[in-house]
Each structure stands twice: as structure tokens, then as C-alpha cells.
Amino acid sequence: MTEPAGFSLDVENLTVSIPLAAGTLRAVRGISFRVNQGETLCIVGESGCGKSLTSLALMGLLPAKAVRGADRLTLNGVDLTALSERQMSDVRGESMAMIFQEPMTSLNPAYTIGNQLEEALRRHRPVSRAEARERAIHLLEKVGITAAASRLQQYPHQLSGGLRQRVMIAMALMCGPDLLICDEPTTALDVTIQAQILHLLRDLQREFHMAIILITHDLGVVARMADRVAVMYAGEIVETGTAAEVFAAPSHPYTKGLLQCIPIPGRTKRGEHLGSIPGVVPSLIGEIAGCAFANRCPHAADACRSEPPARDLGPGRMVRCVLEPGAVPQMEPA
Amino acid sequence: MSVVSNGLPTAQEIVGPTPGQRLRRRLFGHRGIVVGGSILGVIILMAVLAPLIAPHDPYEQILSARIKPPVWYERGTWEHILGTDQVGRDYLSRLIYGSQISLMIGFFAAALSGLIGTAMGVAAGYFGGRVDLVVTFLITCRLSLPVILVSLAVVAVIGGSLEVVILVLGLLLWDRYAVVMRAATLQVRSLDFVAAAQTVGCSTWHILVSEILPNVMNQLIVVATLEFAHAVLLEAALSFLGLGVQPPLPSWGLMIAEGRNYILFDPWLIAIPGVALFTLLLAVNLLGDGVRDVTAPENRG
């Protein structure tokens, strides 16, 4: 098997399980995807579907109790599952970096912005403090922070949430990573700031030729950012495809349901009910018999009691449902 | 959730365990509470039944039988299981009666300081403003005074006795109550049901007693156990230094002090009352830690 040229992250059958007193919580149930250079993959799903754990599993930052398994997890052809914790820490921050949901608490309150930026570079590169400082100022300017040099002396508590998230992004870019994982990067921010940060991420991606994995529950974010989309439900990917394909022709009842939950200005009439998906996610402890979405699906049938097939709908396009694509009728607004 | 054929939850699911049952289950499932509680129970029983179970009069001196070692020594006898002290008093009997003193000091001192500290802490937390300022200041002042030195000095001036020790410790050990109760009250005060009670026009006294107090009770119990142990420890130390409970009372601290002269050849005279003291303190601490574990909100089922 020949590796394609350039960067790629390949994930096959990734699982994350957490042993609990009540049984094993199988939070991520064998998901596979691939991200190429310069591409943005959005992993979308509701809270608890395993999307954040997926991102932590890629970084090797899972909580101590959680167990990761994968048939294949390679970054630029390097098998991440074979790396020791020490070797993994060489990869983190160097070729894959991550930013988090909570900018308010993600920076250490005891150290200056400059200190925390510089250490990200100096950990991986044999550079002087002055060079690291240079790079930090350069990147702070890139992420749109004015008076960058003087900001280096400031402490996190002196910056607003939006600014802190920009600092986090600059910090992630210090070593020029091939892959940037963003776990709900805008959820904690004001709406106006959200748009700015997303715009910034797009620009930076173009400039640095990074791949981005963006974890979100917000389809609006997906629409703005995604080249490709993976929809997660109950620890599984139920549908993937390019953003255009998934938005134009959602093939899984869950994706359809999600899309109907967002209002579209001009199309959604004032006072009209938005869609919602009734029911609750099944417990992720132990096995789920058949389709995990069956108990909430308007089209559930006897066939859903067995494991639904992963239907290949063309290159990079998959849906996990017993129904033929196109056979999923439009759901009535609830 | 199991559902019976008619689609309704079963009776058991509706009833479930009551809060009381759940509390009891947590209490008895906690090793610290069970162990600490049992030991404390035994010591309390020992104190109450002292006249019945003590083999000898704790004050009767038999000068011909001084410093008889405990039974596990070669010269020991079953007559005096834990031996006799320097004036020939039965050590086991003194140990048994000594538990009365420790428990009394612990209970009354913790109760007195609890009254003072809770009143101050709840007032500071509830009223805030100047009341809070004054109480916080008083706590700071109190913490600046070394308890041992102050109680030694006070006892020296007015004379040592059981009552004086209880009074002095009770008047000194309120700081932790005040600190904890203030914080707890501040927290409870901001909850909706207090605001609701205020809106309905309940009197301040009513709100304090029936809305605030029940909700800070858990923390109060935890501090009370800590201060109980603290008072027992301090009484022993004061008595050990000769400025607490006075002879011939069988205070454990005093027994250790009296055994000090014989430390070279008969260290068991010190070891035995020390172990008793240690056991009591350990039991109370285990109980207190356990109650804190069990009642901490994050551990509630």
C-alpha cells in the first residue's frame, strides 16, 4: 500500500471506552475517517456523541481511565498507536496542535502570554528566547492581535475571551503544525466574536496549508467551514461526505433531523415550528443492538434491529442506514 | 428502566429509597464512619458504665502495690490488668474513669464554642456588611492568639479545674465554627428558597432557624467533631503541663504527666493512656471525615 504524498491523517476503527462500575462506557464505537492537507473536516453531533473524546484520542490526551483502540491511526504515515507517551509528546504541538472550547480557563493564570507562547516553540525547536519571542509576536499579529509585543507581558486575566482564543490559536501555530484540531472553538464566545474567529481559522488554514478537524454541534459553523462533514451519533459516524453533498442531500434520518433544526432566514417562516428530534440517546454502556438511532427515527422498521450497513455512496461518501439513500422522505416539522 | 405491560413504571420505581434510607445506606457503607462510630460507641459505653466495669476504685491507693506492670509483663497479674500507678492505683480503672473526663471536656467545650461560633458565623454570613466585617475581624484576632499559651495563662490565673478547662476551651475554640458557618450561610443565603421566604415576609429569626440552619447542619456536625477532638487534645495537653484538670482526677493527660518520671523503666505508664487518647481522637476524626465525605454534595446519589 502506497502512502499518498503530502500530509494526511488516517483513522480506522477508532474506539474509546471508559470502564465504569455499571459496565464499559463505549463512547466512541469504531469510527474511520481521513483528513488531507489543506482540508477541513467537521465532526458534528450533539453533546455526548463522542466527538470531543475523538479529538482527545487523536492527541493522546484522553483521561487516564479511558482506553483507546484503533486498527489504524497514522499521521503522515507515522503510526501513532505505536508511539510511547514520550514520543507522542514530541508529536503534540509539533505536527498536530489543538485548541479548546474554553478560552477563559485554557491559559495558565500564573504565566504571561509571552511565556506560554514561547514555551510551545522552545519545547520542540532549539531556538533562543529572542527567536521564540519573534515568532510569538509574528503569530499574534497573524491572529489579529494589535500591539502584539506589549501583549506578551500581559497575563491571561487581562484579556477578553475572544483575545484569549486568538492567543490559543497563535500558540497552536507556533511550530507550524500540519493538523489543527479545534474542539468547539467558538461555543463559549459571543456571536460576533465567533464569526471573527472562524474567519481567522479559514485564513490561517489557507496561509499555513494546515488540515483542520473542527468539532462542533453547530451546523452553522459546519456550513461556513467544512470541506467534508462527518456526522456522529452515539459514538458512530452515521454519515460522511463533502459539505455540499451532505447539505444538499442528507441521507441519514439523523442528519436530516439535524438540518431541520436550524432556521433558514427567508425560508423559515416567522412563528413556524423548527424541527426537533424527539427521544433520547441510548445509553452507551455496553453494546447497542441494531441501529442506535432507531428509537428516535421516524422511519424505524424491523430491519433496524440488526446492525445497519455502511453504504458506500461514492468516493468519501458513506451513510449507515438500512434505507436506500433517496428513500428517506422529508420529515414533517414536529 | 423496566416497564410493565401497561406502560406505567412499577411501584418500586415510584417509591424508591427515601432520602433517609439513602442516607443510612451511605452512612453504614462508609468504613471510616463505621469504624470511628463503633470505637466512639465503645468509649462512651465505657464512660457511662464506669462504676460497673471498673475493677477497682480509681482513687484507692495501695502503697504496697505501686507500679505493678500490666499483665503481659513478667511481673504482671490479672488483679491489675493494666498494672498500677506510682501510688498504687489500678491503672485500668483510672483509664476507664478517665474516658468520662475526656468525653465531658470534648462535648461541653465543643458545644459552647459551637454556640458562639455558629451564632457569629451565621450572623456574618446572613447579614453581611458591618456585621460580617466585625465577625471577620474577631476571627482574625482570635486566630492570632496561640490557644495553648492563652489557655495555660488563663488557667494559671484563675486556677485549674474541669469546669475552668471547659470554659476556657469553649471560649477559645469557636474560630473554625465561625469561619465554616459564615461560608456555608453565604452559600445558602443566595439560594432561591431563602429569597422566597423573605418575599413571603417570614421573620429574620424564622428564616435563620428554619431555612438557614437545617441547610448548614452537615458542615456544623463536621466542625463539631473536629472541635470535639481538638478540645480533648488540648485538655490532655493542659493537664499534662499541670495546668488543666487537677490531681487526683484520672485525666489521661495527667496520667501521662504522672508517668513521666518513670519513663526510663516503665514506659507503659505513658504508653497506655496515650494509646487511649490516640484511639479516642482517631475515632472522632474518622467519624468527622466520614460525615464530611458522605454529606459532601458531590457524593450524593
Add this chain to the structure above:
Amino acid sequence: MLVYTAKRIVLAILVALTISMLVFSLLYLSGDPATALAGESATSDDIEKIRQAYGFDRPVWVQYLSWLGNAAQGEFGNSLYFRLPVWELILERLPTTMTLGVSAMTFAIVLSIPLGVLAAMFPNSLIDRTALFMAVVGQAMPSFWFALMLIVLFAFTWPVLPASGSDTWRHFVLPTIVLGYYATPAFMRLTRTGMLDVLSSDYIRTARAKGLRPWTVLFKHALRNAIIPVVSLAAVQFGFMLGGSVIIETVFALHGAGFLAWESISRSDFPTVQAILLLFSLLYIVLTFLADLLNAWLDPRIRVG
């Protein structure tokens, strides 16, 4: 930071004044200070003389102010027992107590902080359980009894260390262990909970995401934040140690200020008792004040802005 410092200074002075009043009023607890000072063998003539000499016939507040004025200049009068200025007596004894306090504090910190960190890194492990066990046992062990048991073990049964006196460093070993051990449970618990809190914080995850070495994450990012409350506790514990020195120095016949306090109390040497009480309280006030400043300086959220 300036405003904060100023506020803290005012508070410290107010507390010190209140304490001085309490210490002053100690003499009046017995009712008549002249009788208390004169001692048990004094005749009524002696008592009257003392009353005149000390000015007990003046109004109480005048007495307090003159006492306070003298105290502020280090003038506490003469010890009734030694017939020497109290201040000289205390200055002579204080180095011993300070040596004991500092070495006990060092012992406690060196023992408890690594244990607390380890316990937090491996919760519920053998180390954590051992640390917890030590804390529970430590809290239940009367210090004077622990001291006597150590004497039995290490001075008599296995004679490697002296049982009493204060001539060489070896005399300080057992007292240091006893006084220090008493403070370890508090330090250990605070370090453990602080580290547990910090280790689960978002910024530690960020630090790990940067690929920092576990060592850097632990010491630069975690301990720095977890240690802040420990600083305050150290000041408080040092104050407790001064109080505890009264017991420990008495048990080990260590000739420090604590031992002097106990001797003076037993001899009804009130000027000395008052001076030591005031001194220990003031030390506590100064230490907690300094700890607050250090705390504010360690925490940029207070220091800057």
C-alpha cells in the same frame, strides 16, 4: 497592589492593638492584679507596695496606655522571678525557638509537599492511601505523647539521640520531628486537593497539548498554581508551631521562649508571660501579613490589575 498592601497594614495594626488589650487584661482576670503579681506568700503590705509601684491605683485605660507605650519600646518591665528585664530574657531564648520553628517547618514541607503531589498524581494508589493514613494518624496523635514515645524509642531503648537539652543540633532532631509532623497532615491535604484541582484544569490540558514534558507540566504549570494556598497555610502553621513550642520545648527541656513561657506561667511571672504572649501573637500577625503579600505577588490576578 499598593491599595491592597495598605489595607492589609491597617488591618494588621488593628488586630495587633486588639490583641494587646486582651494580653493586658490577662492580669485583671484574677480580679486584683497586685495580688496576682505579689504571689502567694506576699503580705498585704507587699501587695500595697506593688499596687503603688505598678500604678494599679490609676484608671485602667491610663494603665493600658502606659503599658502599651512601654511595650512598643520593648519595655515590659522586669521578670518577677529572674529580676531581669523581660526583653533580655526573651531575646536570649528566642533563637532556640526560631531554630526549632524553622527546622520543623522545613521538615513538614519537605515531607508533605512531595507526598501531597504524589498522592494527587496517583489518586487511590498505595502512595495516596499511605499519605492519607499518615494524615489521619498524625491528626490523632497528641504531640506531647508522640514526643515522649520518641524519647523512649530513640533516647532510651535505642540511644542515638539526646532526650533533653538544647546544646547541639542533635538535641533539635526529635523536637523538630514532633513539631513538624504535627503540621504535615494539613500541608499534605492542601497540596493534594490543590494539585487534584489544578491537574484537572483546562490549562494543564493545554500544556500537555503543547507537547510539554510531564515534568514541566507538573512543576511549571501545576505546582505553581497549587502551591499558592500552601503559602498562607505555612504562615498559619508557623503560628501554631510557636504555640506548640510551649509543649514541645517543655517535654524536651529545650531552653527556648516556649519553655520560658511555661516556666513563667508556673511561677506566676506575669510580665514575662504577657511579653511572650504578645510576641507570639505579633509574630503570627506579621507572618500572615507577609504570606498575604506573597500570595498576592504569586497570583498575577491580584498583583497585576
